[in-house]
Amino acid sequence: xxxxxxxxxxxxxxxxxxxxxxxxxxxxxxxxxxxxxxxxxxxxxxxxxxxxxxxxxxxxxxxxxxxxxxxxxxxxxxxxxxxxxxxxxxxxxxxxxxxxxxxxxxxxxxxxxxxxxx
Amino acid sequence: xxxxxxxxxxxxxxxxxxxxxxxxxxxxxxxxxxxxxxxxxxxxxxxxxxxxxxxxxxxxxxxxxxxxxxxxxxxxxxxxxxxxxxxxxxxxxxxxxxxxxxxxxxx
Numbered sequence: 001x002x003x004x005x006x007x008x009x010x011x012x013x014x015x016x017x018x019x020x021x022x023x024x025x026x027x028x029x030x031x032x033x034x035x036x037x038x039x040x041x042x043x044x045x046x047x048x049x050x051x052x053x054x055x056x057x058x059x060x061x062x063x064x065x066x067x068x069x070x071x072x073x074x075x076x077x078x079x080x081x082x083x084x085x086x087x088x089x090x091x092x093x094x095x096x097x098x099x100x101x102x103x104x105x106x107x108x109x110x111x112x113x114x115x116x117x118x
Numbered sequence: 119x120x121x122x123x124x125x126x127x128x129x130x131x132x133x134x135x136x137x138x139x140x141x142x143x144x145x146x147x148x149x150x151x152x153x154x155x156x157x158x159x160x161x162x163x164x165x166x167x168x169x170x171x172x173x174x175x176x177x178x179x180x181x182x183x184x185x186x187x188x189x190x191x192x193x194x195x196x197x198x199x200x201x202x203x204x205x206x207x208x209x210x211x212x213x214x215x216x217x218x219x220x221x222x223x224x225x
Contacts, residue, residue: 035214037162045154045162045205047214059212062119095161102212104152106173108161 002026004109011115017084022096029077030054033099036081038092086116124217130225137193139220141206150210153191
């Protein structure tokens with residue numbers, strides 16, 4: 001079964017970092033990009049960036065440059081998104097999505113709620 | 119950056135209505151546009167890609183059209199399961215942008 005399974009909910013304090021994982025199964029992990037999208041409660045979808053799991057190449061939205069890092073471990077078919085210097089505005093559900101090179105997203109993870117609160 | 123503007127932001131309609139949602143790009147994106155449906159607490163679901171190609175398993179009452187800077191998503195006969203929020207997404211480059219969303223509500 002082709003799927004992306006994300007790690008569980010996190011609660012972090014302002015200034016901390018969070019690392020969300022996205023485990024792929026049912027397909028060749030290195031054949032598709034992984035993109036990350038977040039959604040604050042009641043708000044729209046916000047694209048954060050992409051990663052090519054084969055090369056490790058990444059591209060980030062300007063808004064998150066310097067604060068986000070996308071990595072992978074190909075031996076366990078898992079992608080990671082780490083966001084640093086967290087603030088309350090980063091409270092959101094974070095999604096990973098499988099993307100045929102630079103295109104659209106037919107497959108999504110279930111989402112991971114990250115709450116930033118003192 | 120390419121900006122995507124969706125309209126309307128909210129739409130009230132009845133079962134059986136024909137519904138049209140518009141998405142405009144700030145510059146030409148050829149046909150590199152996708153449409154998603156999202157229900158509360160769920161991940162987005164791909165409906166349309168490359169502006170007018172129907173994703174496998176999506177009912178044929180959904181259709182997409184347009185190219186360049188103006189695009190539409192049409193639901194030919196609104197069904198109870200279609201009440202949701204819809205987003206457009208451009209993928210002209212590896213740098214995505216989403217529209218702000220259109221919530222389709224029951225009239």
